[in-house]
Amino acid sequence: MTTYIIRRLFLMIPTLLGITLMVFAISRAAPGDPVGLSQGMGGMMDAQRAADVRAARNRLYGLDKPVYIQYATWLGRVARLDFGDSIKHHRPVIDLIKERLPITLILNLISFVIIYAVSIPMGILSAVGRKKFLDKASSVMLLMLWSLPSMWVGQMLIGYLCGPPYNLFPPAGLSSNDAEQYPFFQWLADRLMHLVLPVFCLTYAGFAYLTKLVRAGMLDNLRADYVRTARAKGLSNWSVIFHHAFRNSVIPVITIMATLLPAMFGGSVIIERIFSVSGMGLLAFESVTTRDYNVVMGVATIAGFLNLIGLLLADISYAIADPRISFESTE
């Protein structure tokens, strides 16, 4: 097992290099140069002086060196998690990310657990009761859920539930302003109330996706010969469904983590923006709006990195769930 994980970790290195290269390439391929941008229009200087200042700045930021050296330097700093300072916040980018990341992770993890907790039973029920009312109703419902734009749902929820007539939920943030002074249970209740809407918006599309997948997998397995054998043996329906069919359909459900995770990361940009949750997504949004390039690059790199860890976890759970995969085999 350990060797398997270590091997997977080594395989991650080229991917990680690729991600950093991509982020770096994007930043360098962009029109306009950072020095010119930071200098502003600079109408007061004569041409000679402006050129001198520009050259000095270029030297300062290492922009006079060839591109591959610039990349190597940048990569070296990234390896030490040094993404430079944010232009807007005047603080190291990594500090900002450290502050914001846990919030996004909590939000996504809660949503993730809920998606799996709801979708698996839903998918099983739907497959077992195939062509019955529940199944038919749910398949149309799921497609509709899948097509609902989260920014619309979020904004409608805020507009109708957080407004004056009902005031059901707090509209913004993850806790009230004075939540620090609350006793524990009140603090917890406050936190939960704040989480309801953003988590709902992050989860519903996932339900649709995963439930369909579970249903399809279950349908395949329920028609398989071994299930017929199990039934012929006289096993209870429950045992056939859970011990035989479900255990075999769990594998695609695990592999889909690899698709679900990046989608949720992306989704959290929108959700955090709507609900003013100050996580990574909002940081990404703000840095793009203010053209805070160091932050943009840092966030993109870290997001790619986290995604890789997600993929690794998916791979490992896949290997655990499927006994046919031996840990010693390559690939």
Next chain:
Amino acid sequence: MSDNKKHKDWGTSYGEMVWHEFAKSKFTLLWLGFIVVLFVVAVFAPFFANDKPFFIKIDGHLRWPLFGALTASDYSIFLAAFITLIQLLLILRNKRKVDPSIRSGVLWRQIFVSISIIIIGTILFFIFIPKRLDATDYKSMIENGKATNALFAPVPYGYGRTDLKVREQAPNRQHWLGTDDVGSDVLCRVIHGSRISLSVGFVAVGISSIIGIIIGAILGYSGGKTDFVGMRLVEIMMAVPVFFLIITIVAFFPRSLFNIMLIIGLTTWTEDARFVRAEFLKLRRQDFVQAAISLGLPLRSILFRHMLPNAIAPVLVNATFGIAGAIFIEAALSFLGFGVAPPAPSWGQILSLGVSTTGRFLWWLTLFPGLAIFFTVLAYNIVGESLRDAIDPRLREAR
């Protein structure tokens, strides 16, 4: 099969089988019809919502301001729609008139010609049609009695027209879906917004499908080391959260409609590449491919003439979902303020105005563009779903 006795009986083609299976469900056909309606609305948007009248009599002269004000992009859209329609009719004609053995070659040639006409036509339109700015307020001319006998579009507002007197109005008799923060008519903007959504959907998916097909075809056909290295690169692309990547690119590059199409297209091809590669890996060992290779056909012909038609089905299904996805991404980008700049109308941009700067919730600016996005995305998803079921015989029996 006996319905066209005049022609040779070539049996049922794969496409016909899929269509037959697809058309079984009235529900799906309904949504396909909805997509067609959306297309008509998008193509003829200036005729549905325009502040210039079709014709107007000024000082006894009959003028046609609406037609005079059509821009180069309007003409390009008309041309593209017209050529696409012709192409669809040609495909139906091929089914009856062209021998199946050369049908795919004929089809490729036709598509090539169609696309060339569209591209050349668009370039010519943009060169030769001058930018005209017709700021005449025809409506007030009518009111003042300077002009008579005008026929306006059903929604007599321009999408870029601002009128601060009527800003942020709830739906009323003048503005059926209300007005936005600068007093533009929401219905008009939703109608014109369909153009951006659909064009982003189709162009982005076109780009991503082409990239995906080419990369997948090369990797799957060559196998071995090329395949291994290539797939690692594809995996790198897949490991980056697409939406983060897109907003990273958006941060660095100027925002224009074309850039957004390009960015979405360049970041979403990985699925297609994987599908095509998997199919090609299977196909390349089959006899007809071996035969094509041993005949010494050029690689281009082997890949795209002989192998691709057998692997195109999953790409088509994926493209349908891809259109829904691209429309979704464009709306999200515009919602975040990274999309096309106003006054260009985009559903996501209207949606973002749903919470005013003072924090007021303006329901009509949220509900209507949201419904537009929702129904469009839903239509493509339903059609994609049915297409997949129709194509995949294994799923067919499972249903």
